[in-house]
Amino acid sequence: MRRIKLLGLVVLLICTSGISPTTLPKADPENGGLFLPDGFEAVVVVDSLRERARHITVNTNGDIYVKLRFPDSIGGNAAIRDTNGDGKADQVVKFGNYEDKGSYGTAMKVHNGYIYFSSELYVFRQKLEPGKLVPTGPIETVVIDDHAHGRHEHIAKPIAFDKKGNIYVAFGAPNNNCQEKNRVPGSPGINPCPWLDDHGGVWKFDANKLNQRQEDGVRYATGLRSIVGMDWNHADDALYVVHHGRDDLYRLYPDLYTPWQSAMLPSEEFLKLKEGDDAGWPYYYYDQLVGKRILAPEYGGDGKIADSSGKYVDPLIGFPGHWAPNDLFFYTGDQFPAHYKNGAFIAFHGSTNRAPYPQAGYIIVFVPFKNNQPTGEWEVFADGFAEVDPIVNVNNARYRPMGISMGPDGSMYFSDTEHGKIWRVMYTGKKKFGKKQLASMEARKLQAHIRTPDIKKDDLEAGLVTNSEKIYNRYCSGCHQKNGQGDGNRFPPLGNTDWVTGDKNRLIRLVLMGMDGPIEVNGKPYNSNMPQHRFLKDDDIAQVLTYIRSQFGNSASAISPEEVSEVRKELNTQTGSK
Incomplete structure (x- = not known):
């Protein structure tokens, strides 16, 4: 009898401290709206958060921390706990009342006993206490962006950590392509581009030093217009990013580009970066259709002149234009089949500017790795967020995937920006896993929001008379x-x-x-x-x-x-x- 009571006490302590149970919870009907490879199931952890969500992280005890999209006076973050192991949130508590709680805050990661998070201009951290859901210590400022650059187009502050105590922070470029007059047709690019001195790149700082400004760090890589998804791959000890390409090729240069080319180009780039790398922005962009870096029209390009210098790093994969890659996560768990070990998940938030063609993206993609190298292929891992196809306007999409994280049991978690919904994805299938289990997701590449649009048939402007x-x-x-x-x-x-x-x-x-x-x-x-x-x-x-x-x-x-x-x-x- 005493043994039974002790066992019950242990179970109670596990649940109230947020520790994930060893058995997986029951999946939701139709996987909460998601299409997944065979053998995977999903449960909706949180149906909606009033402040919506951006990035997320999951602690070693299963607690979830969310970067809120629209923070208020109470705080810019939410802490979530499942106390009974059914996969559903029982506690949601806001915290983190800090400076500059703009909607572009991005970072949300647990590292060395701290929760790190960002606003538009700062990277913060708070000490986590074992067993406590909400951090109680003071909010410390790790990195400060104090540039007098006014409105910043790409102001998110994603972060990554290496094994040597460093934190990597992206500083996005403050305009589209370093034009003298931003987004004005025909306005030439400034050469050399002055923004590259302190923007358009990744800087490395000490992860444990407080109140650092950019001059306290080291520029790690440059030529990167806008990074929102960034992760350190511990399997090969390297920094990886997904890079947003520039916009408006047709609107700014209608004599050089067609609407179809402007919808498809330039590539959203999946890059492995080493110190000193240059990805070419604003002088060159990557054209995934021809597999080359192309001279930008602001710098004399005609859509065909390719770089021959070898100066710029090429992407591992060039994804179609404007898909908006907003998170990157390398899978290290053991719950999923071996096919996923050390591979990369990428959240594509979805395009806004592909007209007159359907908007595209709105999916979670998986990039398989073998021997610490990407195979060159990519798979649709999770679809169904938008709930409509084709997507004519971005606000037709019900959900848009944003944040990615992994739980202590190897489950994957995805967040949505439009309603603050969070899914937990689990593998419950057979040990054998291969192309057969991926076939249904491969077929989804024919959906209008994923496939290469047909120049004529997918033109939503066809038949306009005014x-x-x-x-x-x-x-x-x-x-x-x-x-x-x-x-x-x-x-x-x-x-x-x-x-x-x-x-x-x-x-x-x-x-x-x-x-x-x-x-x-x-x-x-x-x-x-x-x-x-x-x-x-x-x-x-x-x-x-x-x-x-x-x-x-x-x-x-x-x-x-x-x-x-x-x-x-x-x-x-x-x-x-x-």
């Missing part, structure tokens, strides 16, 4: 989306807002001059860059503004070319432009 809609889709829909609802995060909606239906002159000035900085639309803050569109003719601006003032639930009056001309003249007088 020039105004064509102008909108070319210059506006990449941010505000084809349905005018924005992306729900960086780019505001155009429907039912005074910014669109109100003062005509203010709207015209906004299009002509652009905007850089915070704006509030329908009670929600946005903080991104809208490039100027002074290069458009008065008639084109009048047409597209009349279009948005009569679409997306709006019913405002038309704008004439003459009204655009008057505002342009006033602005030219004020600025001294011609």
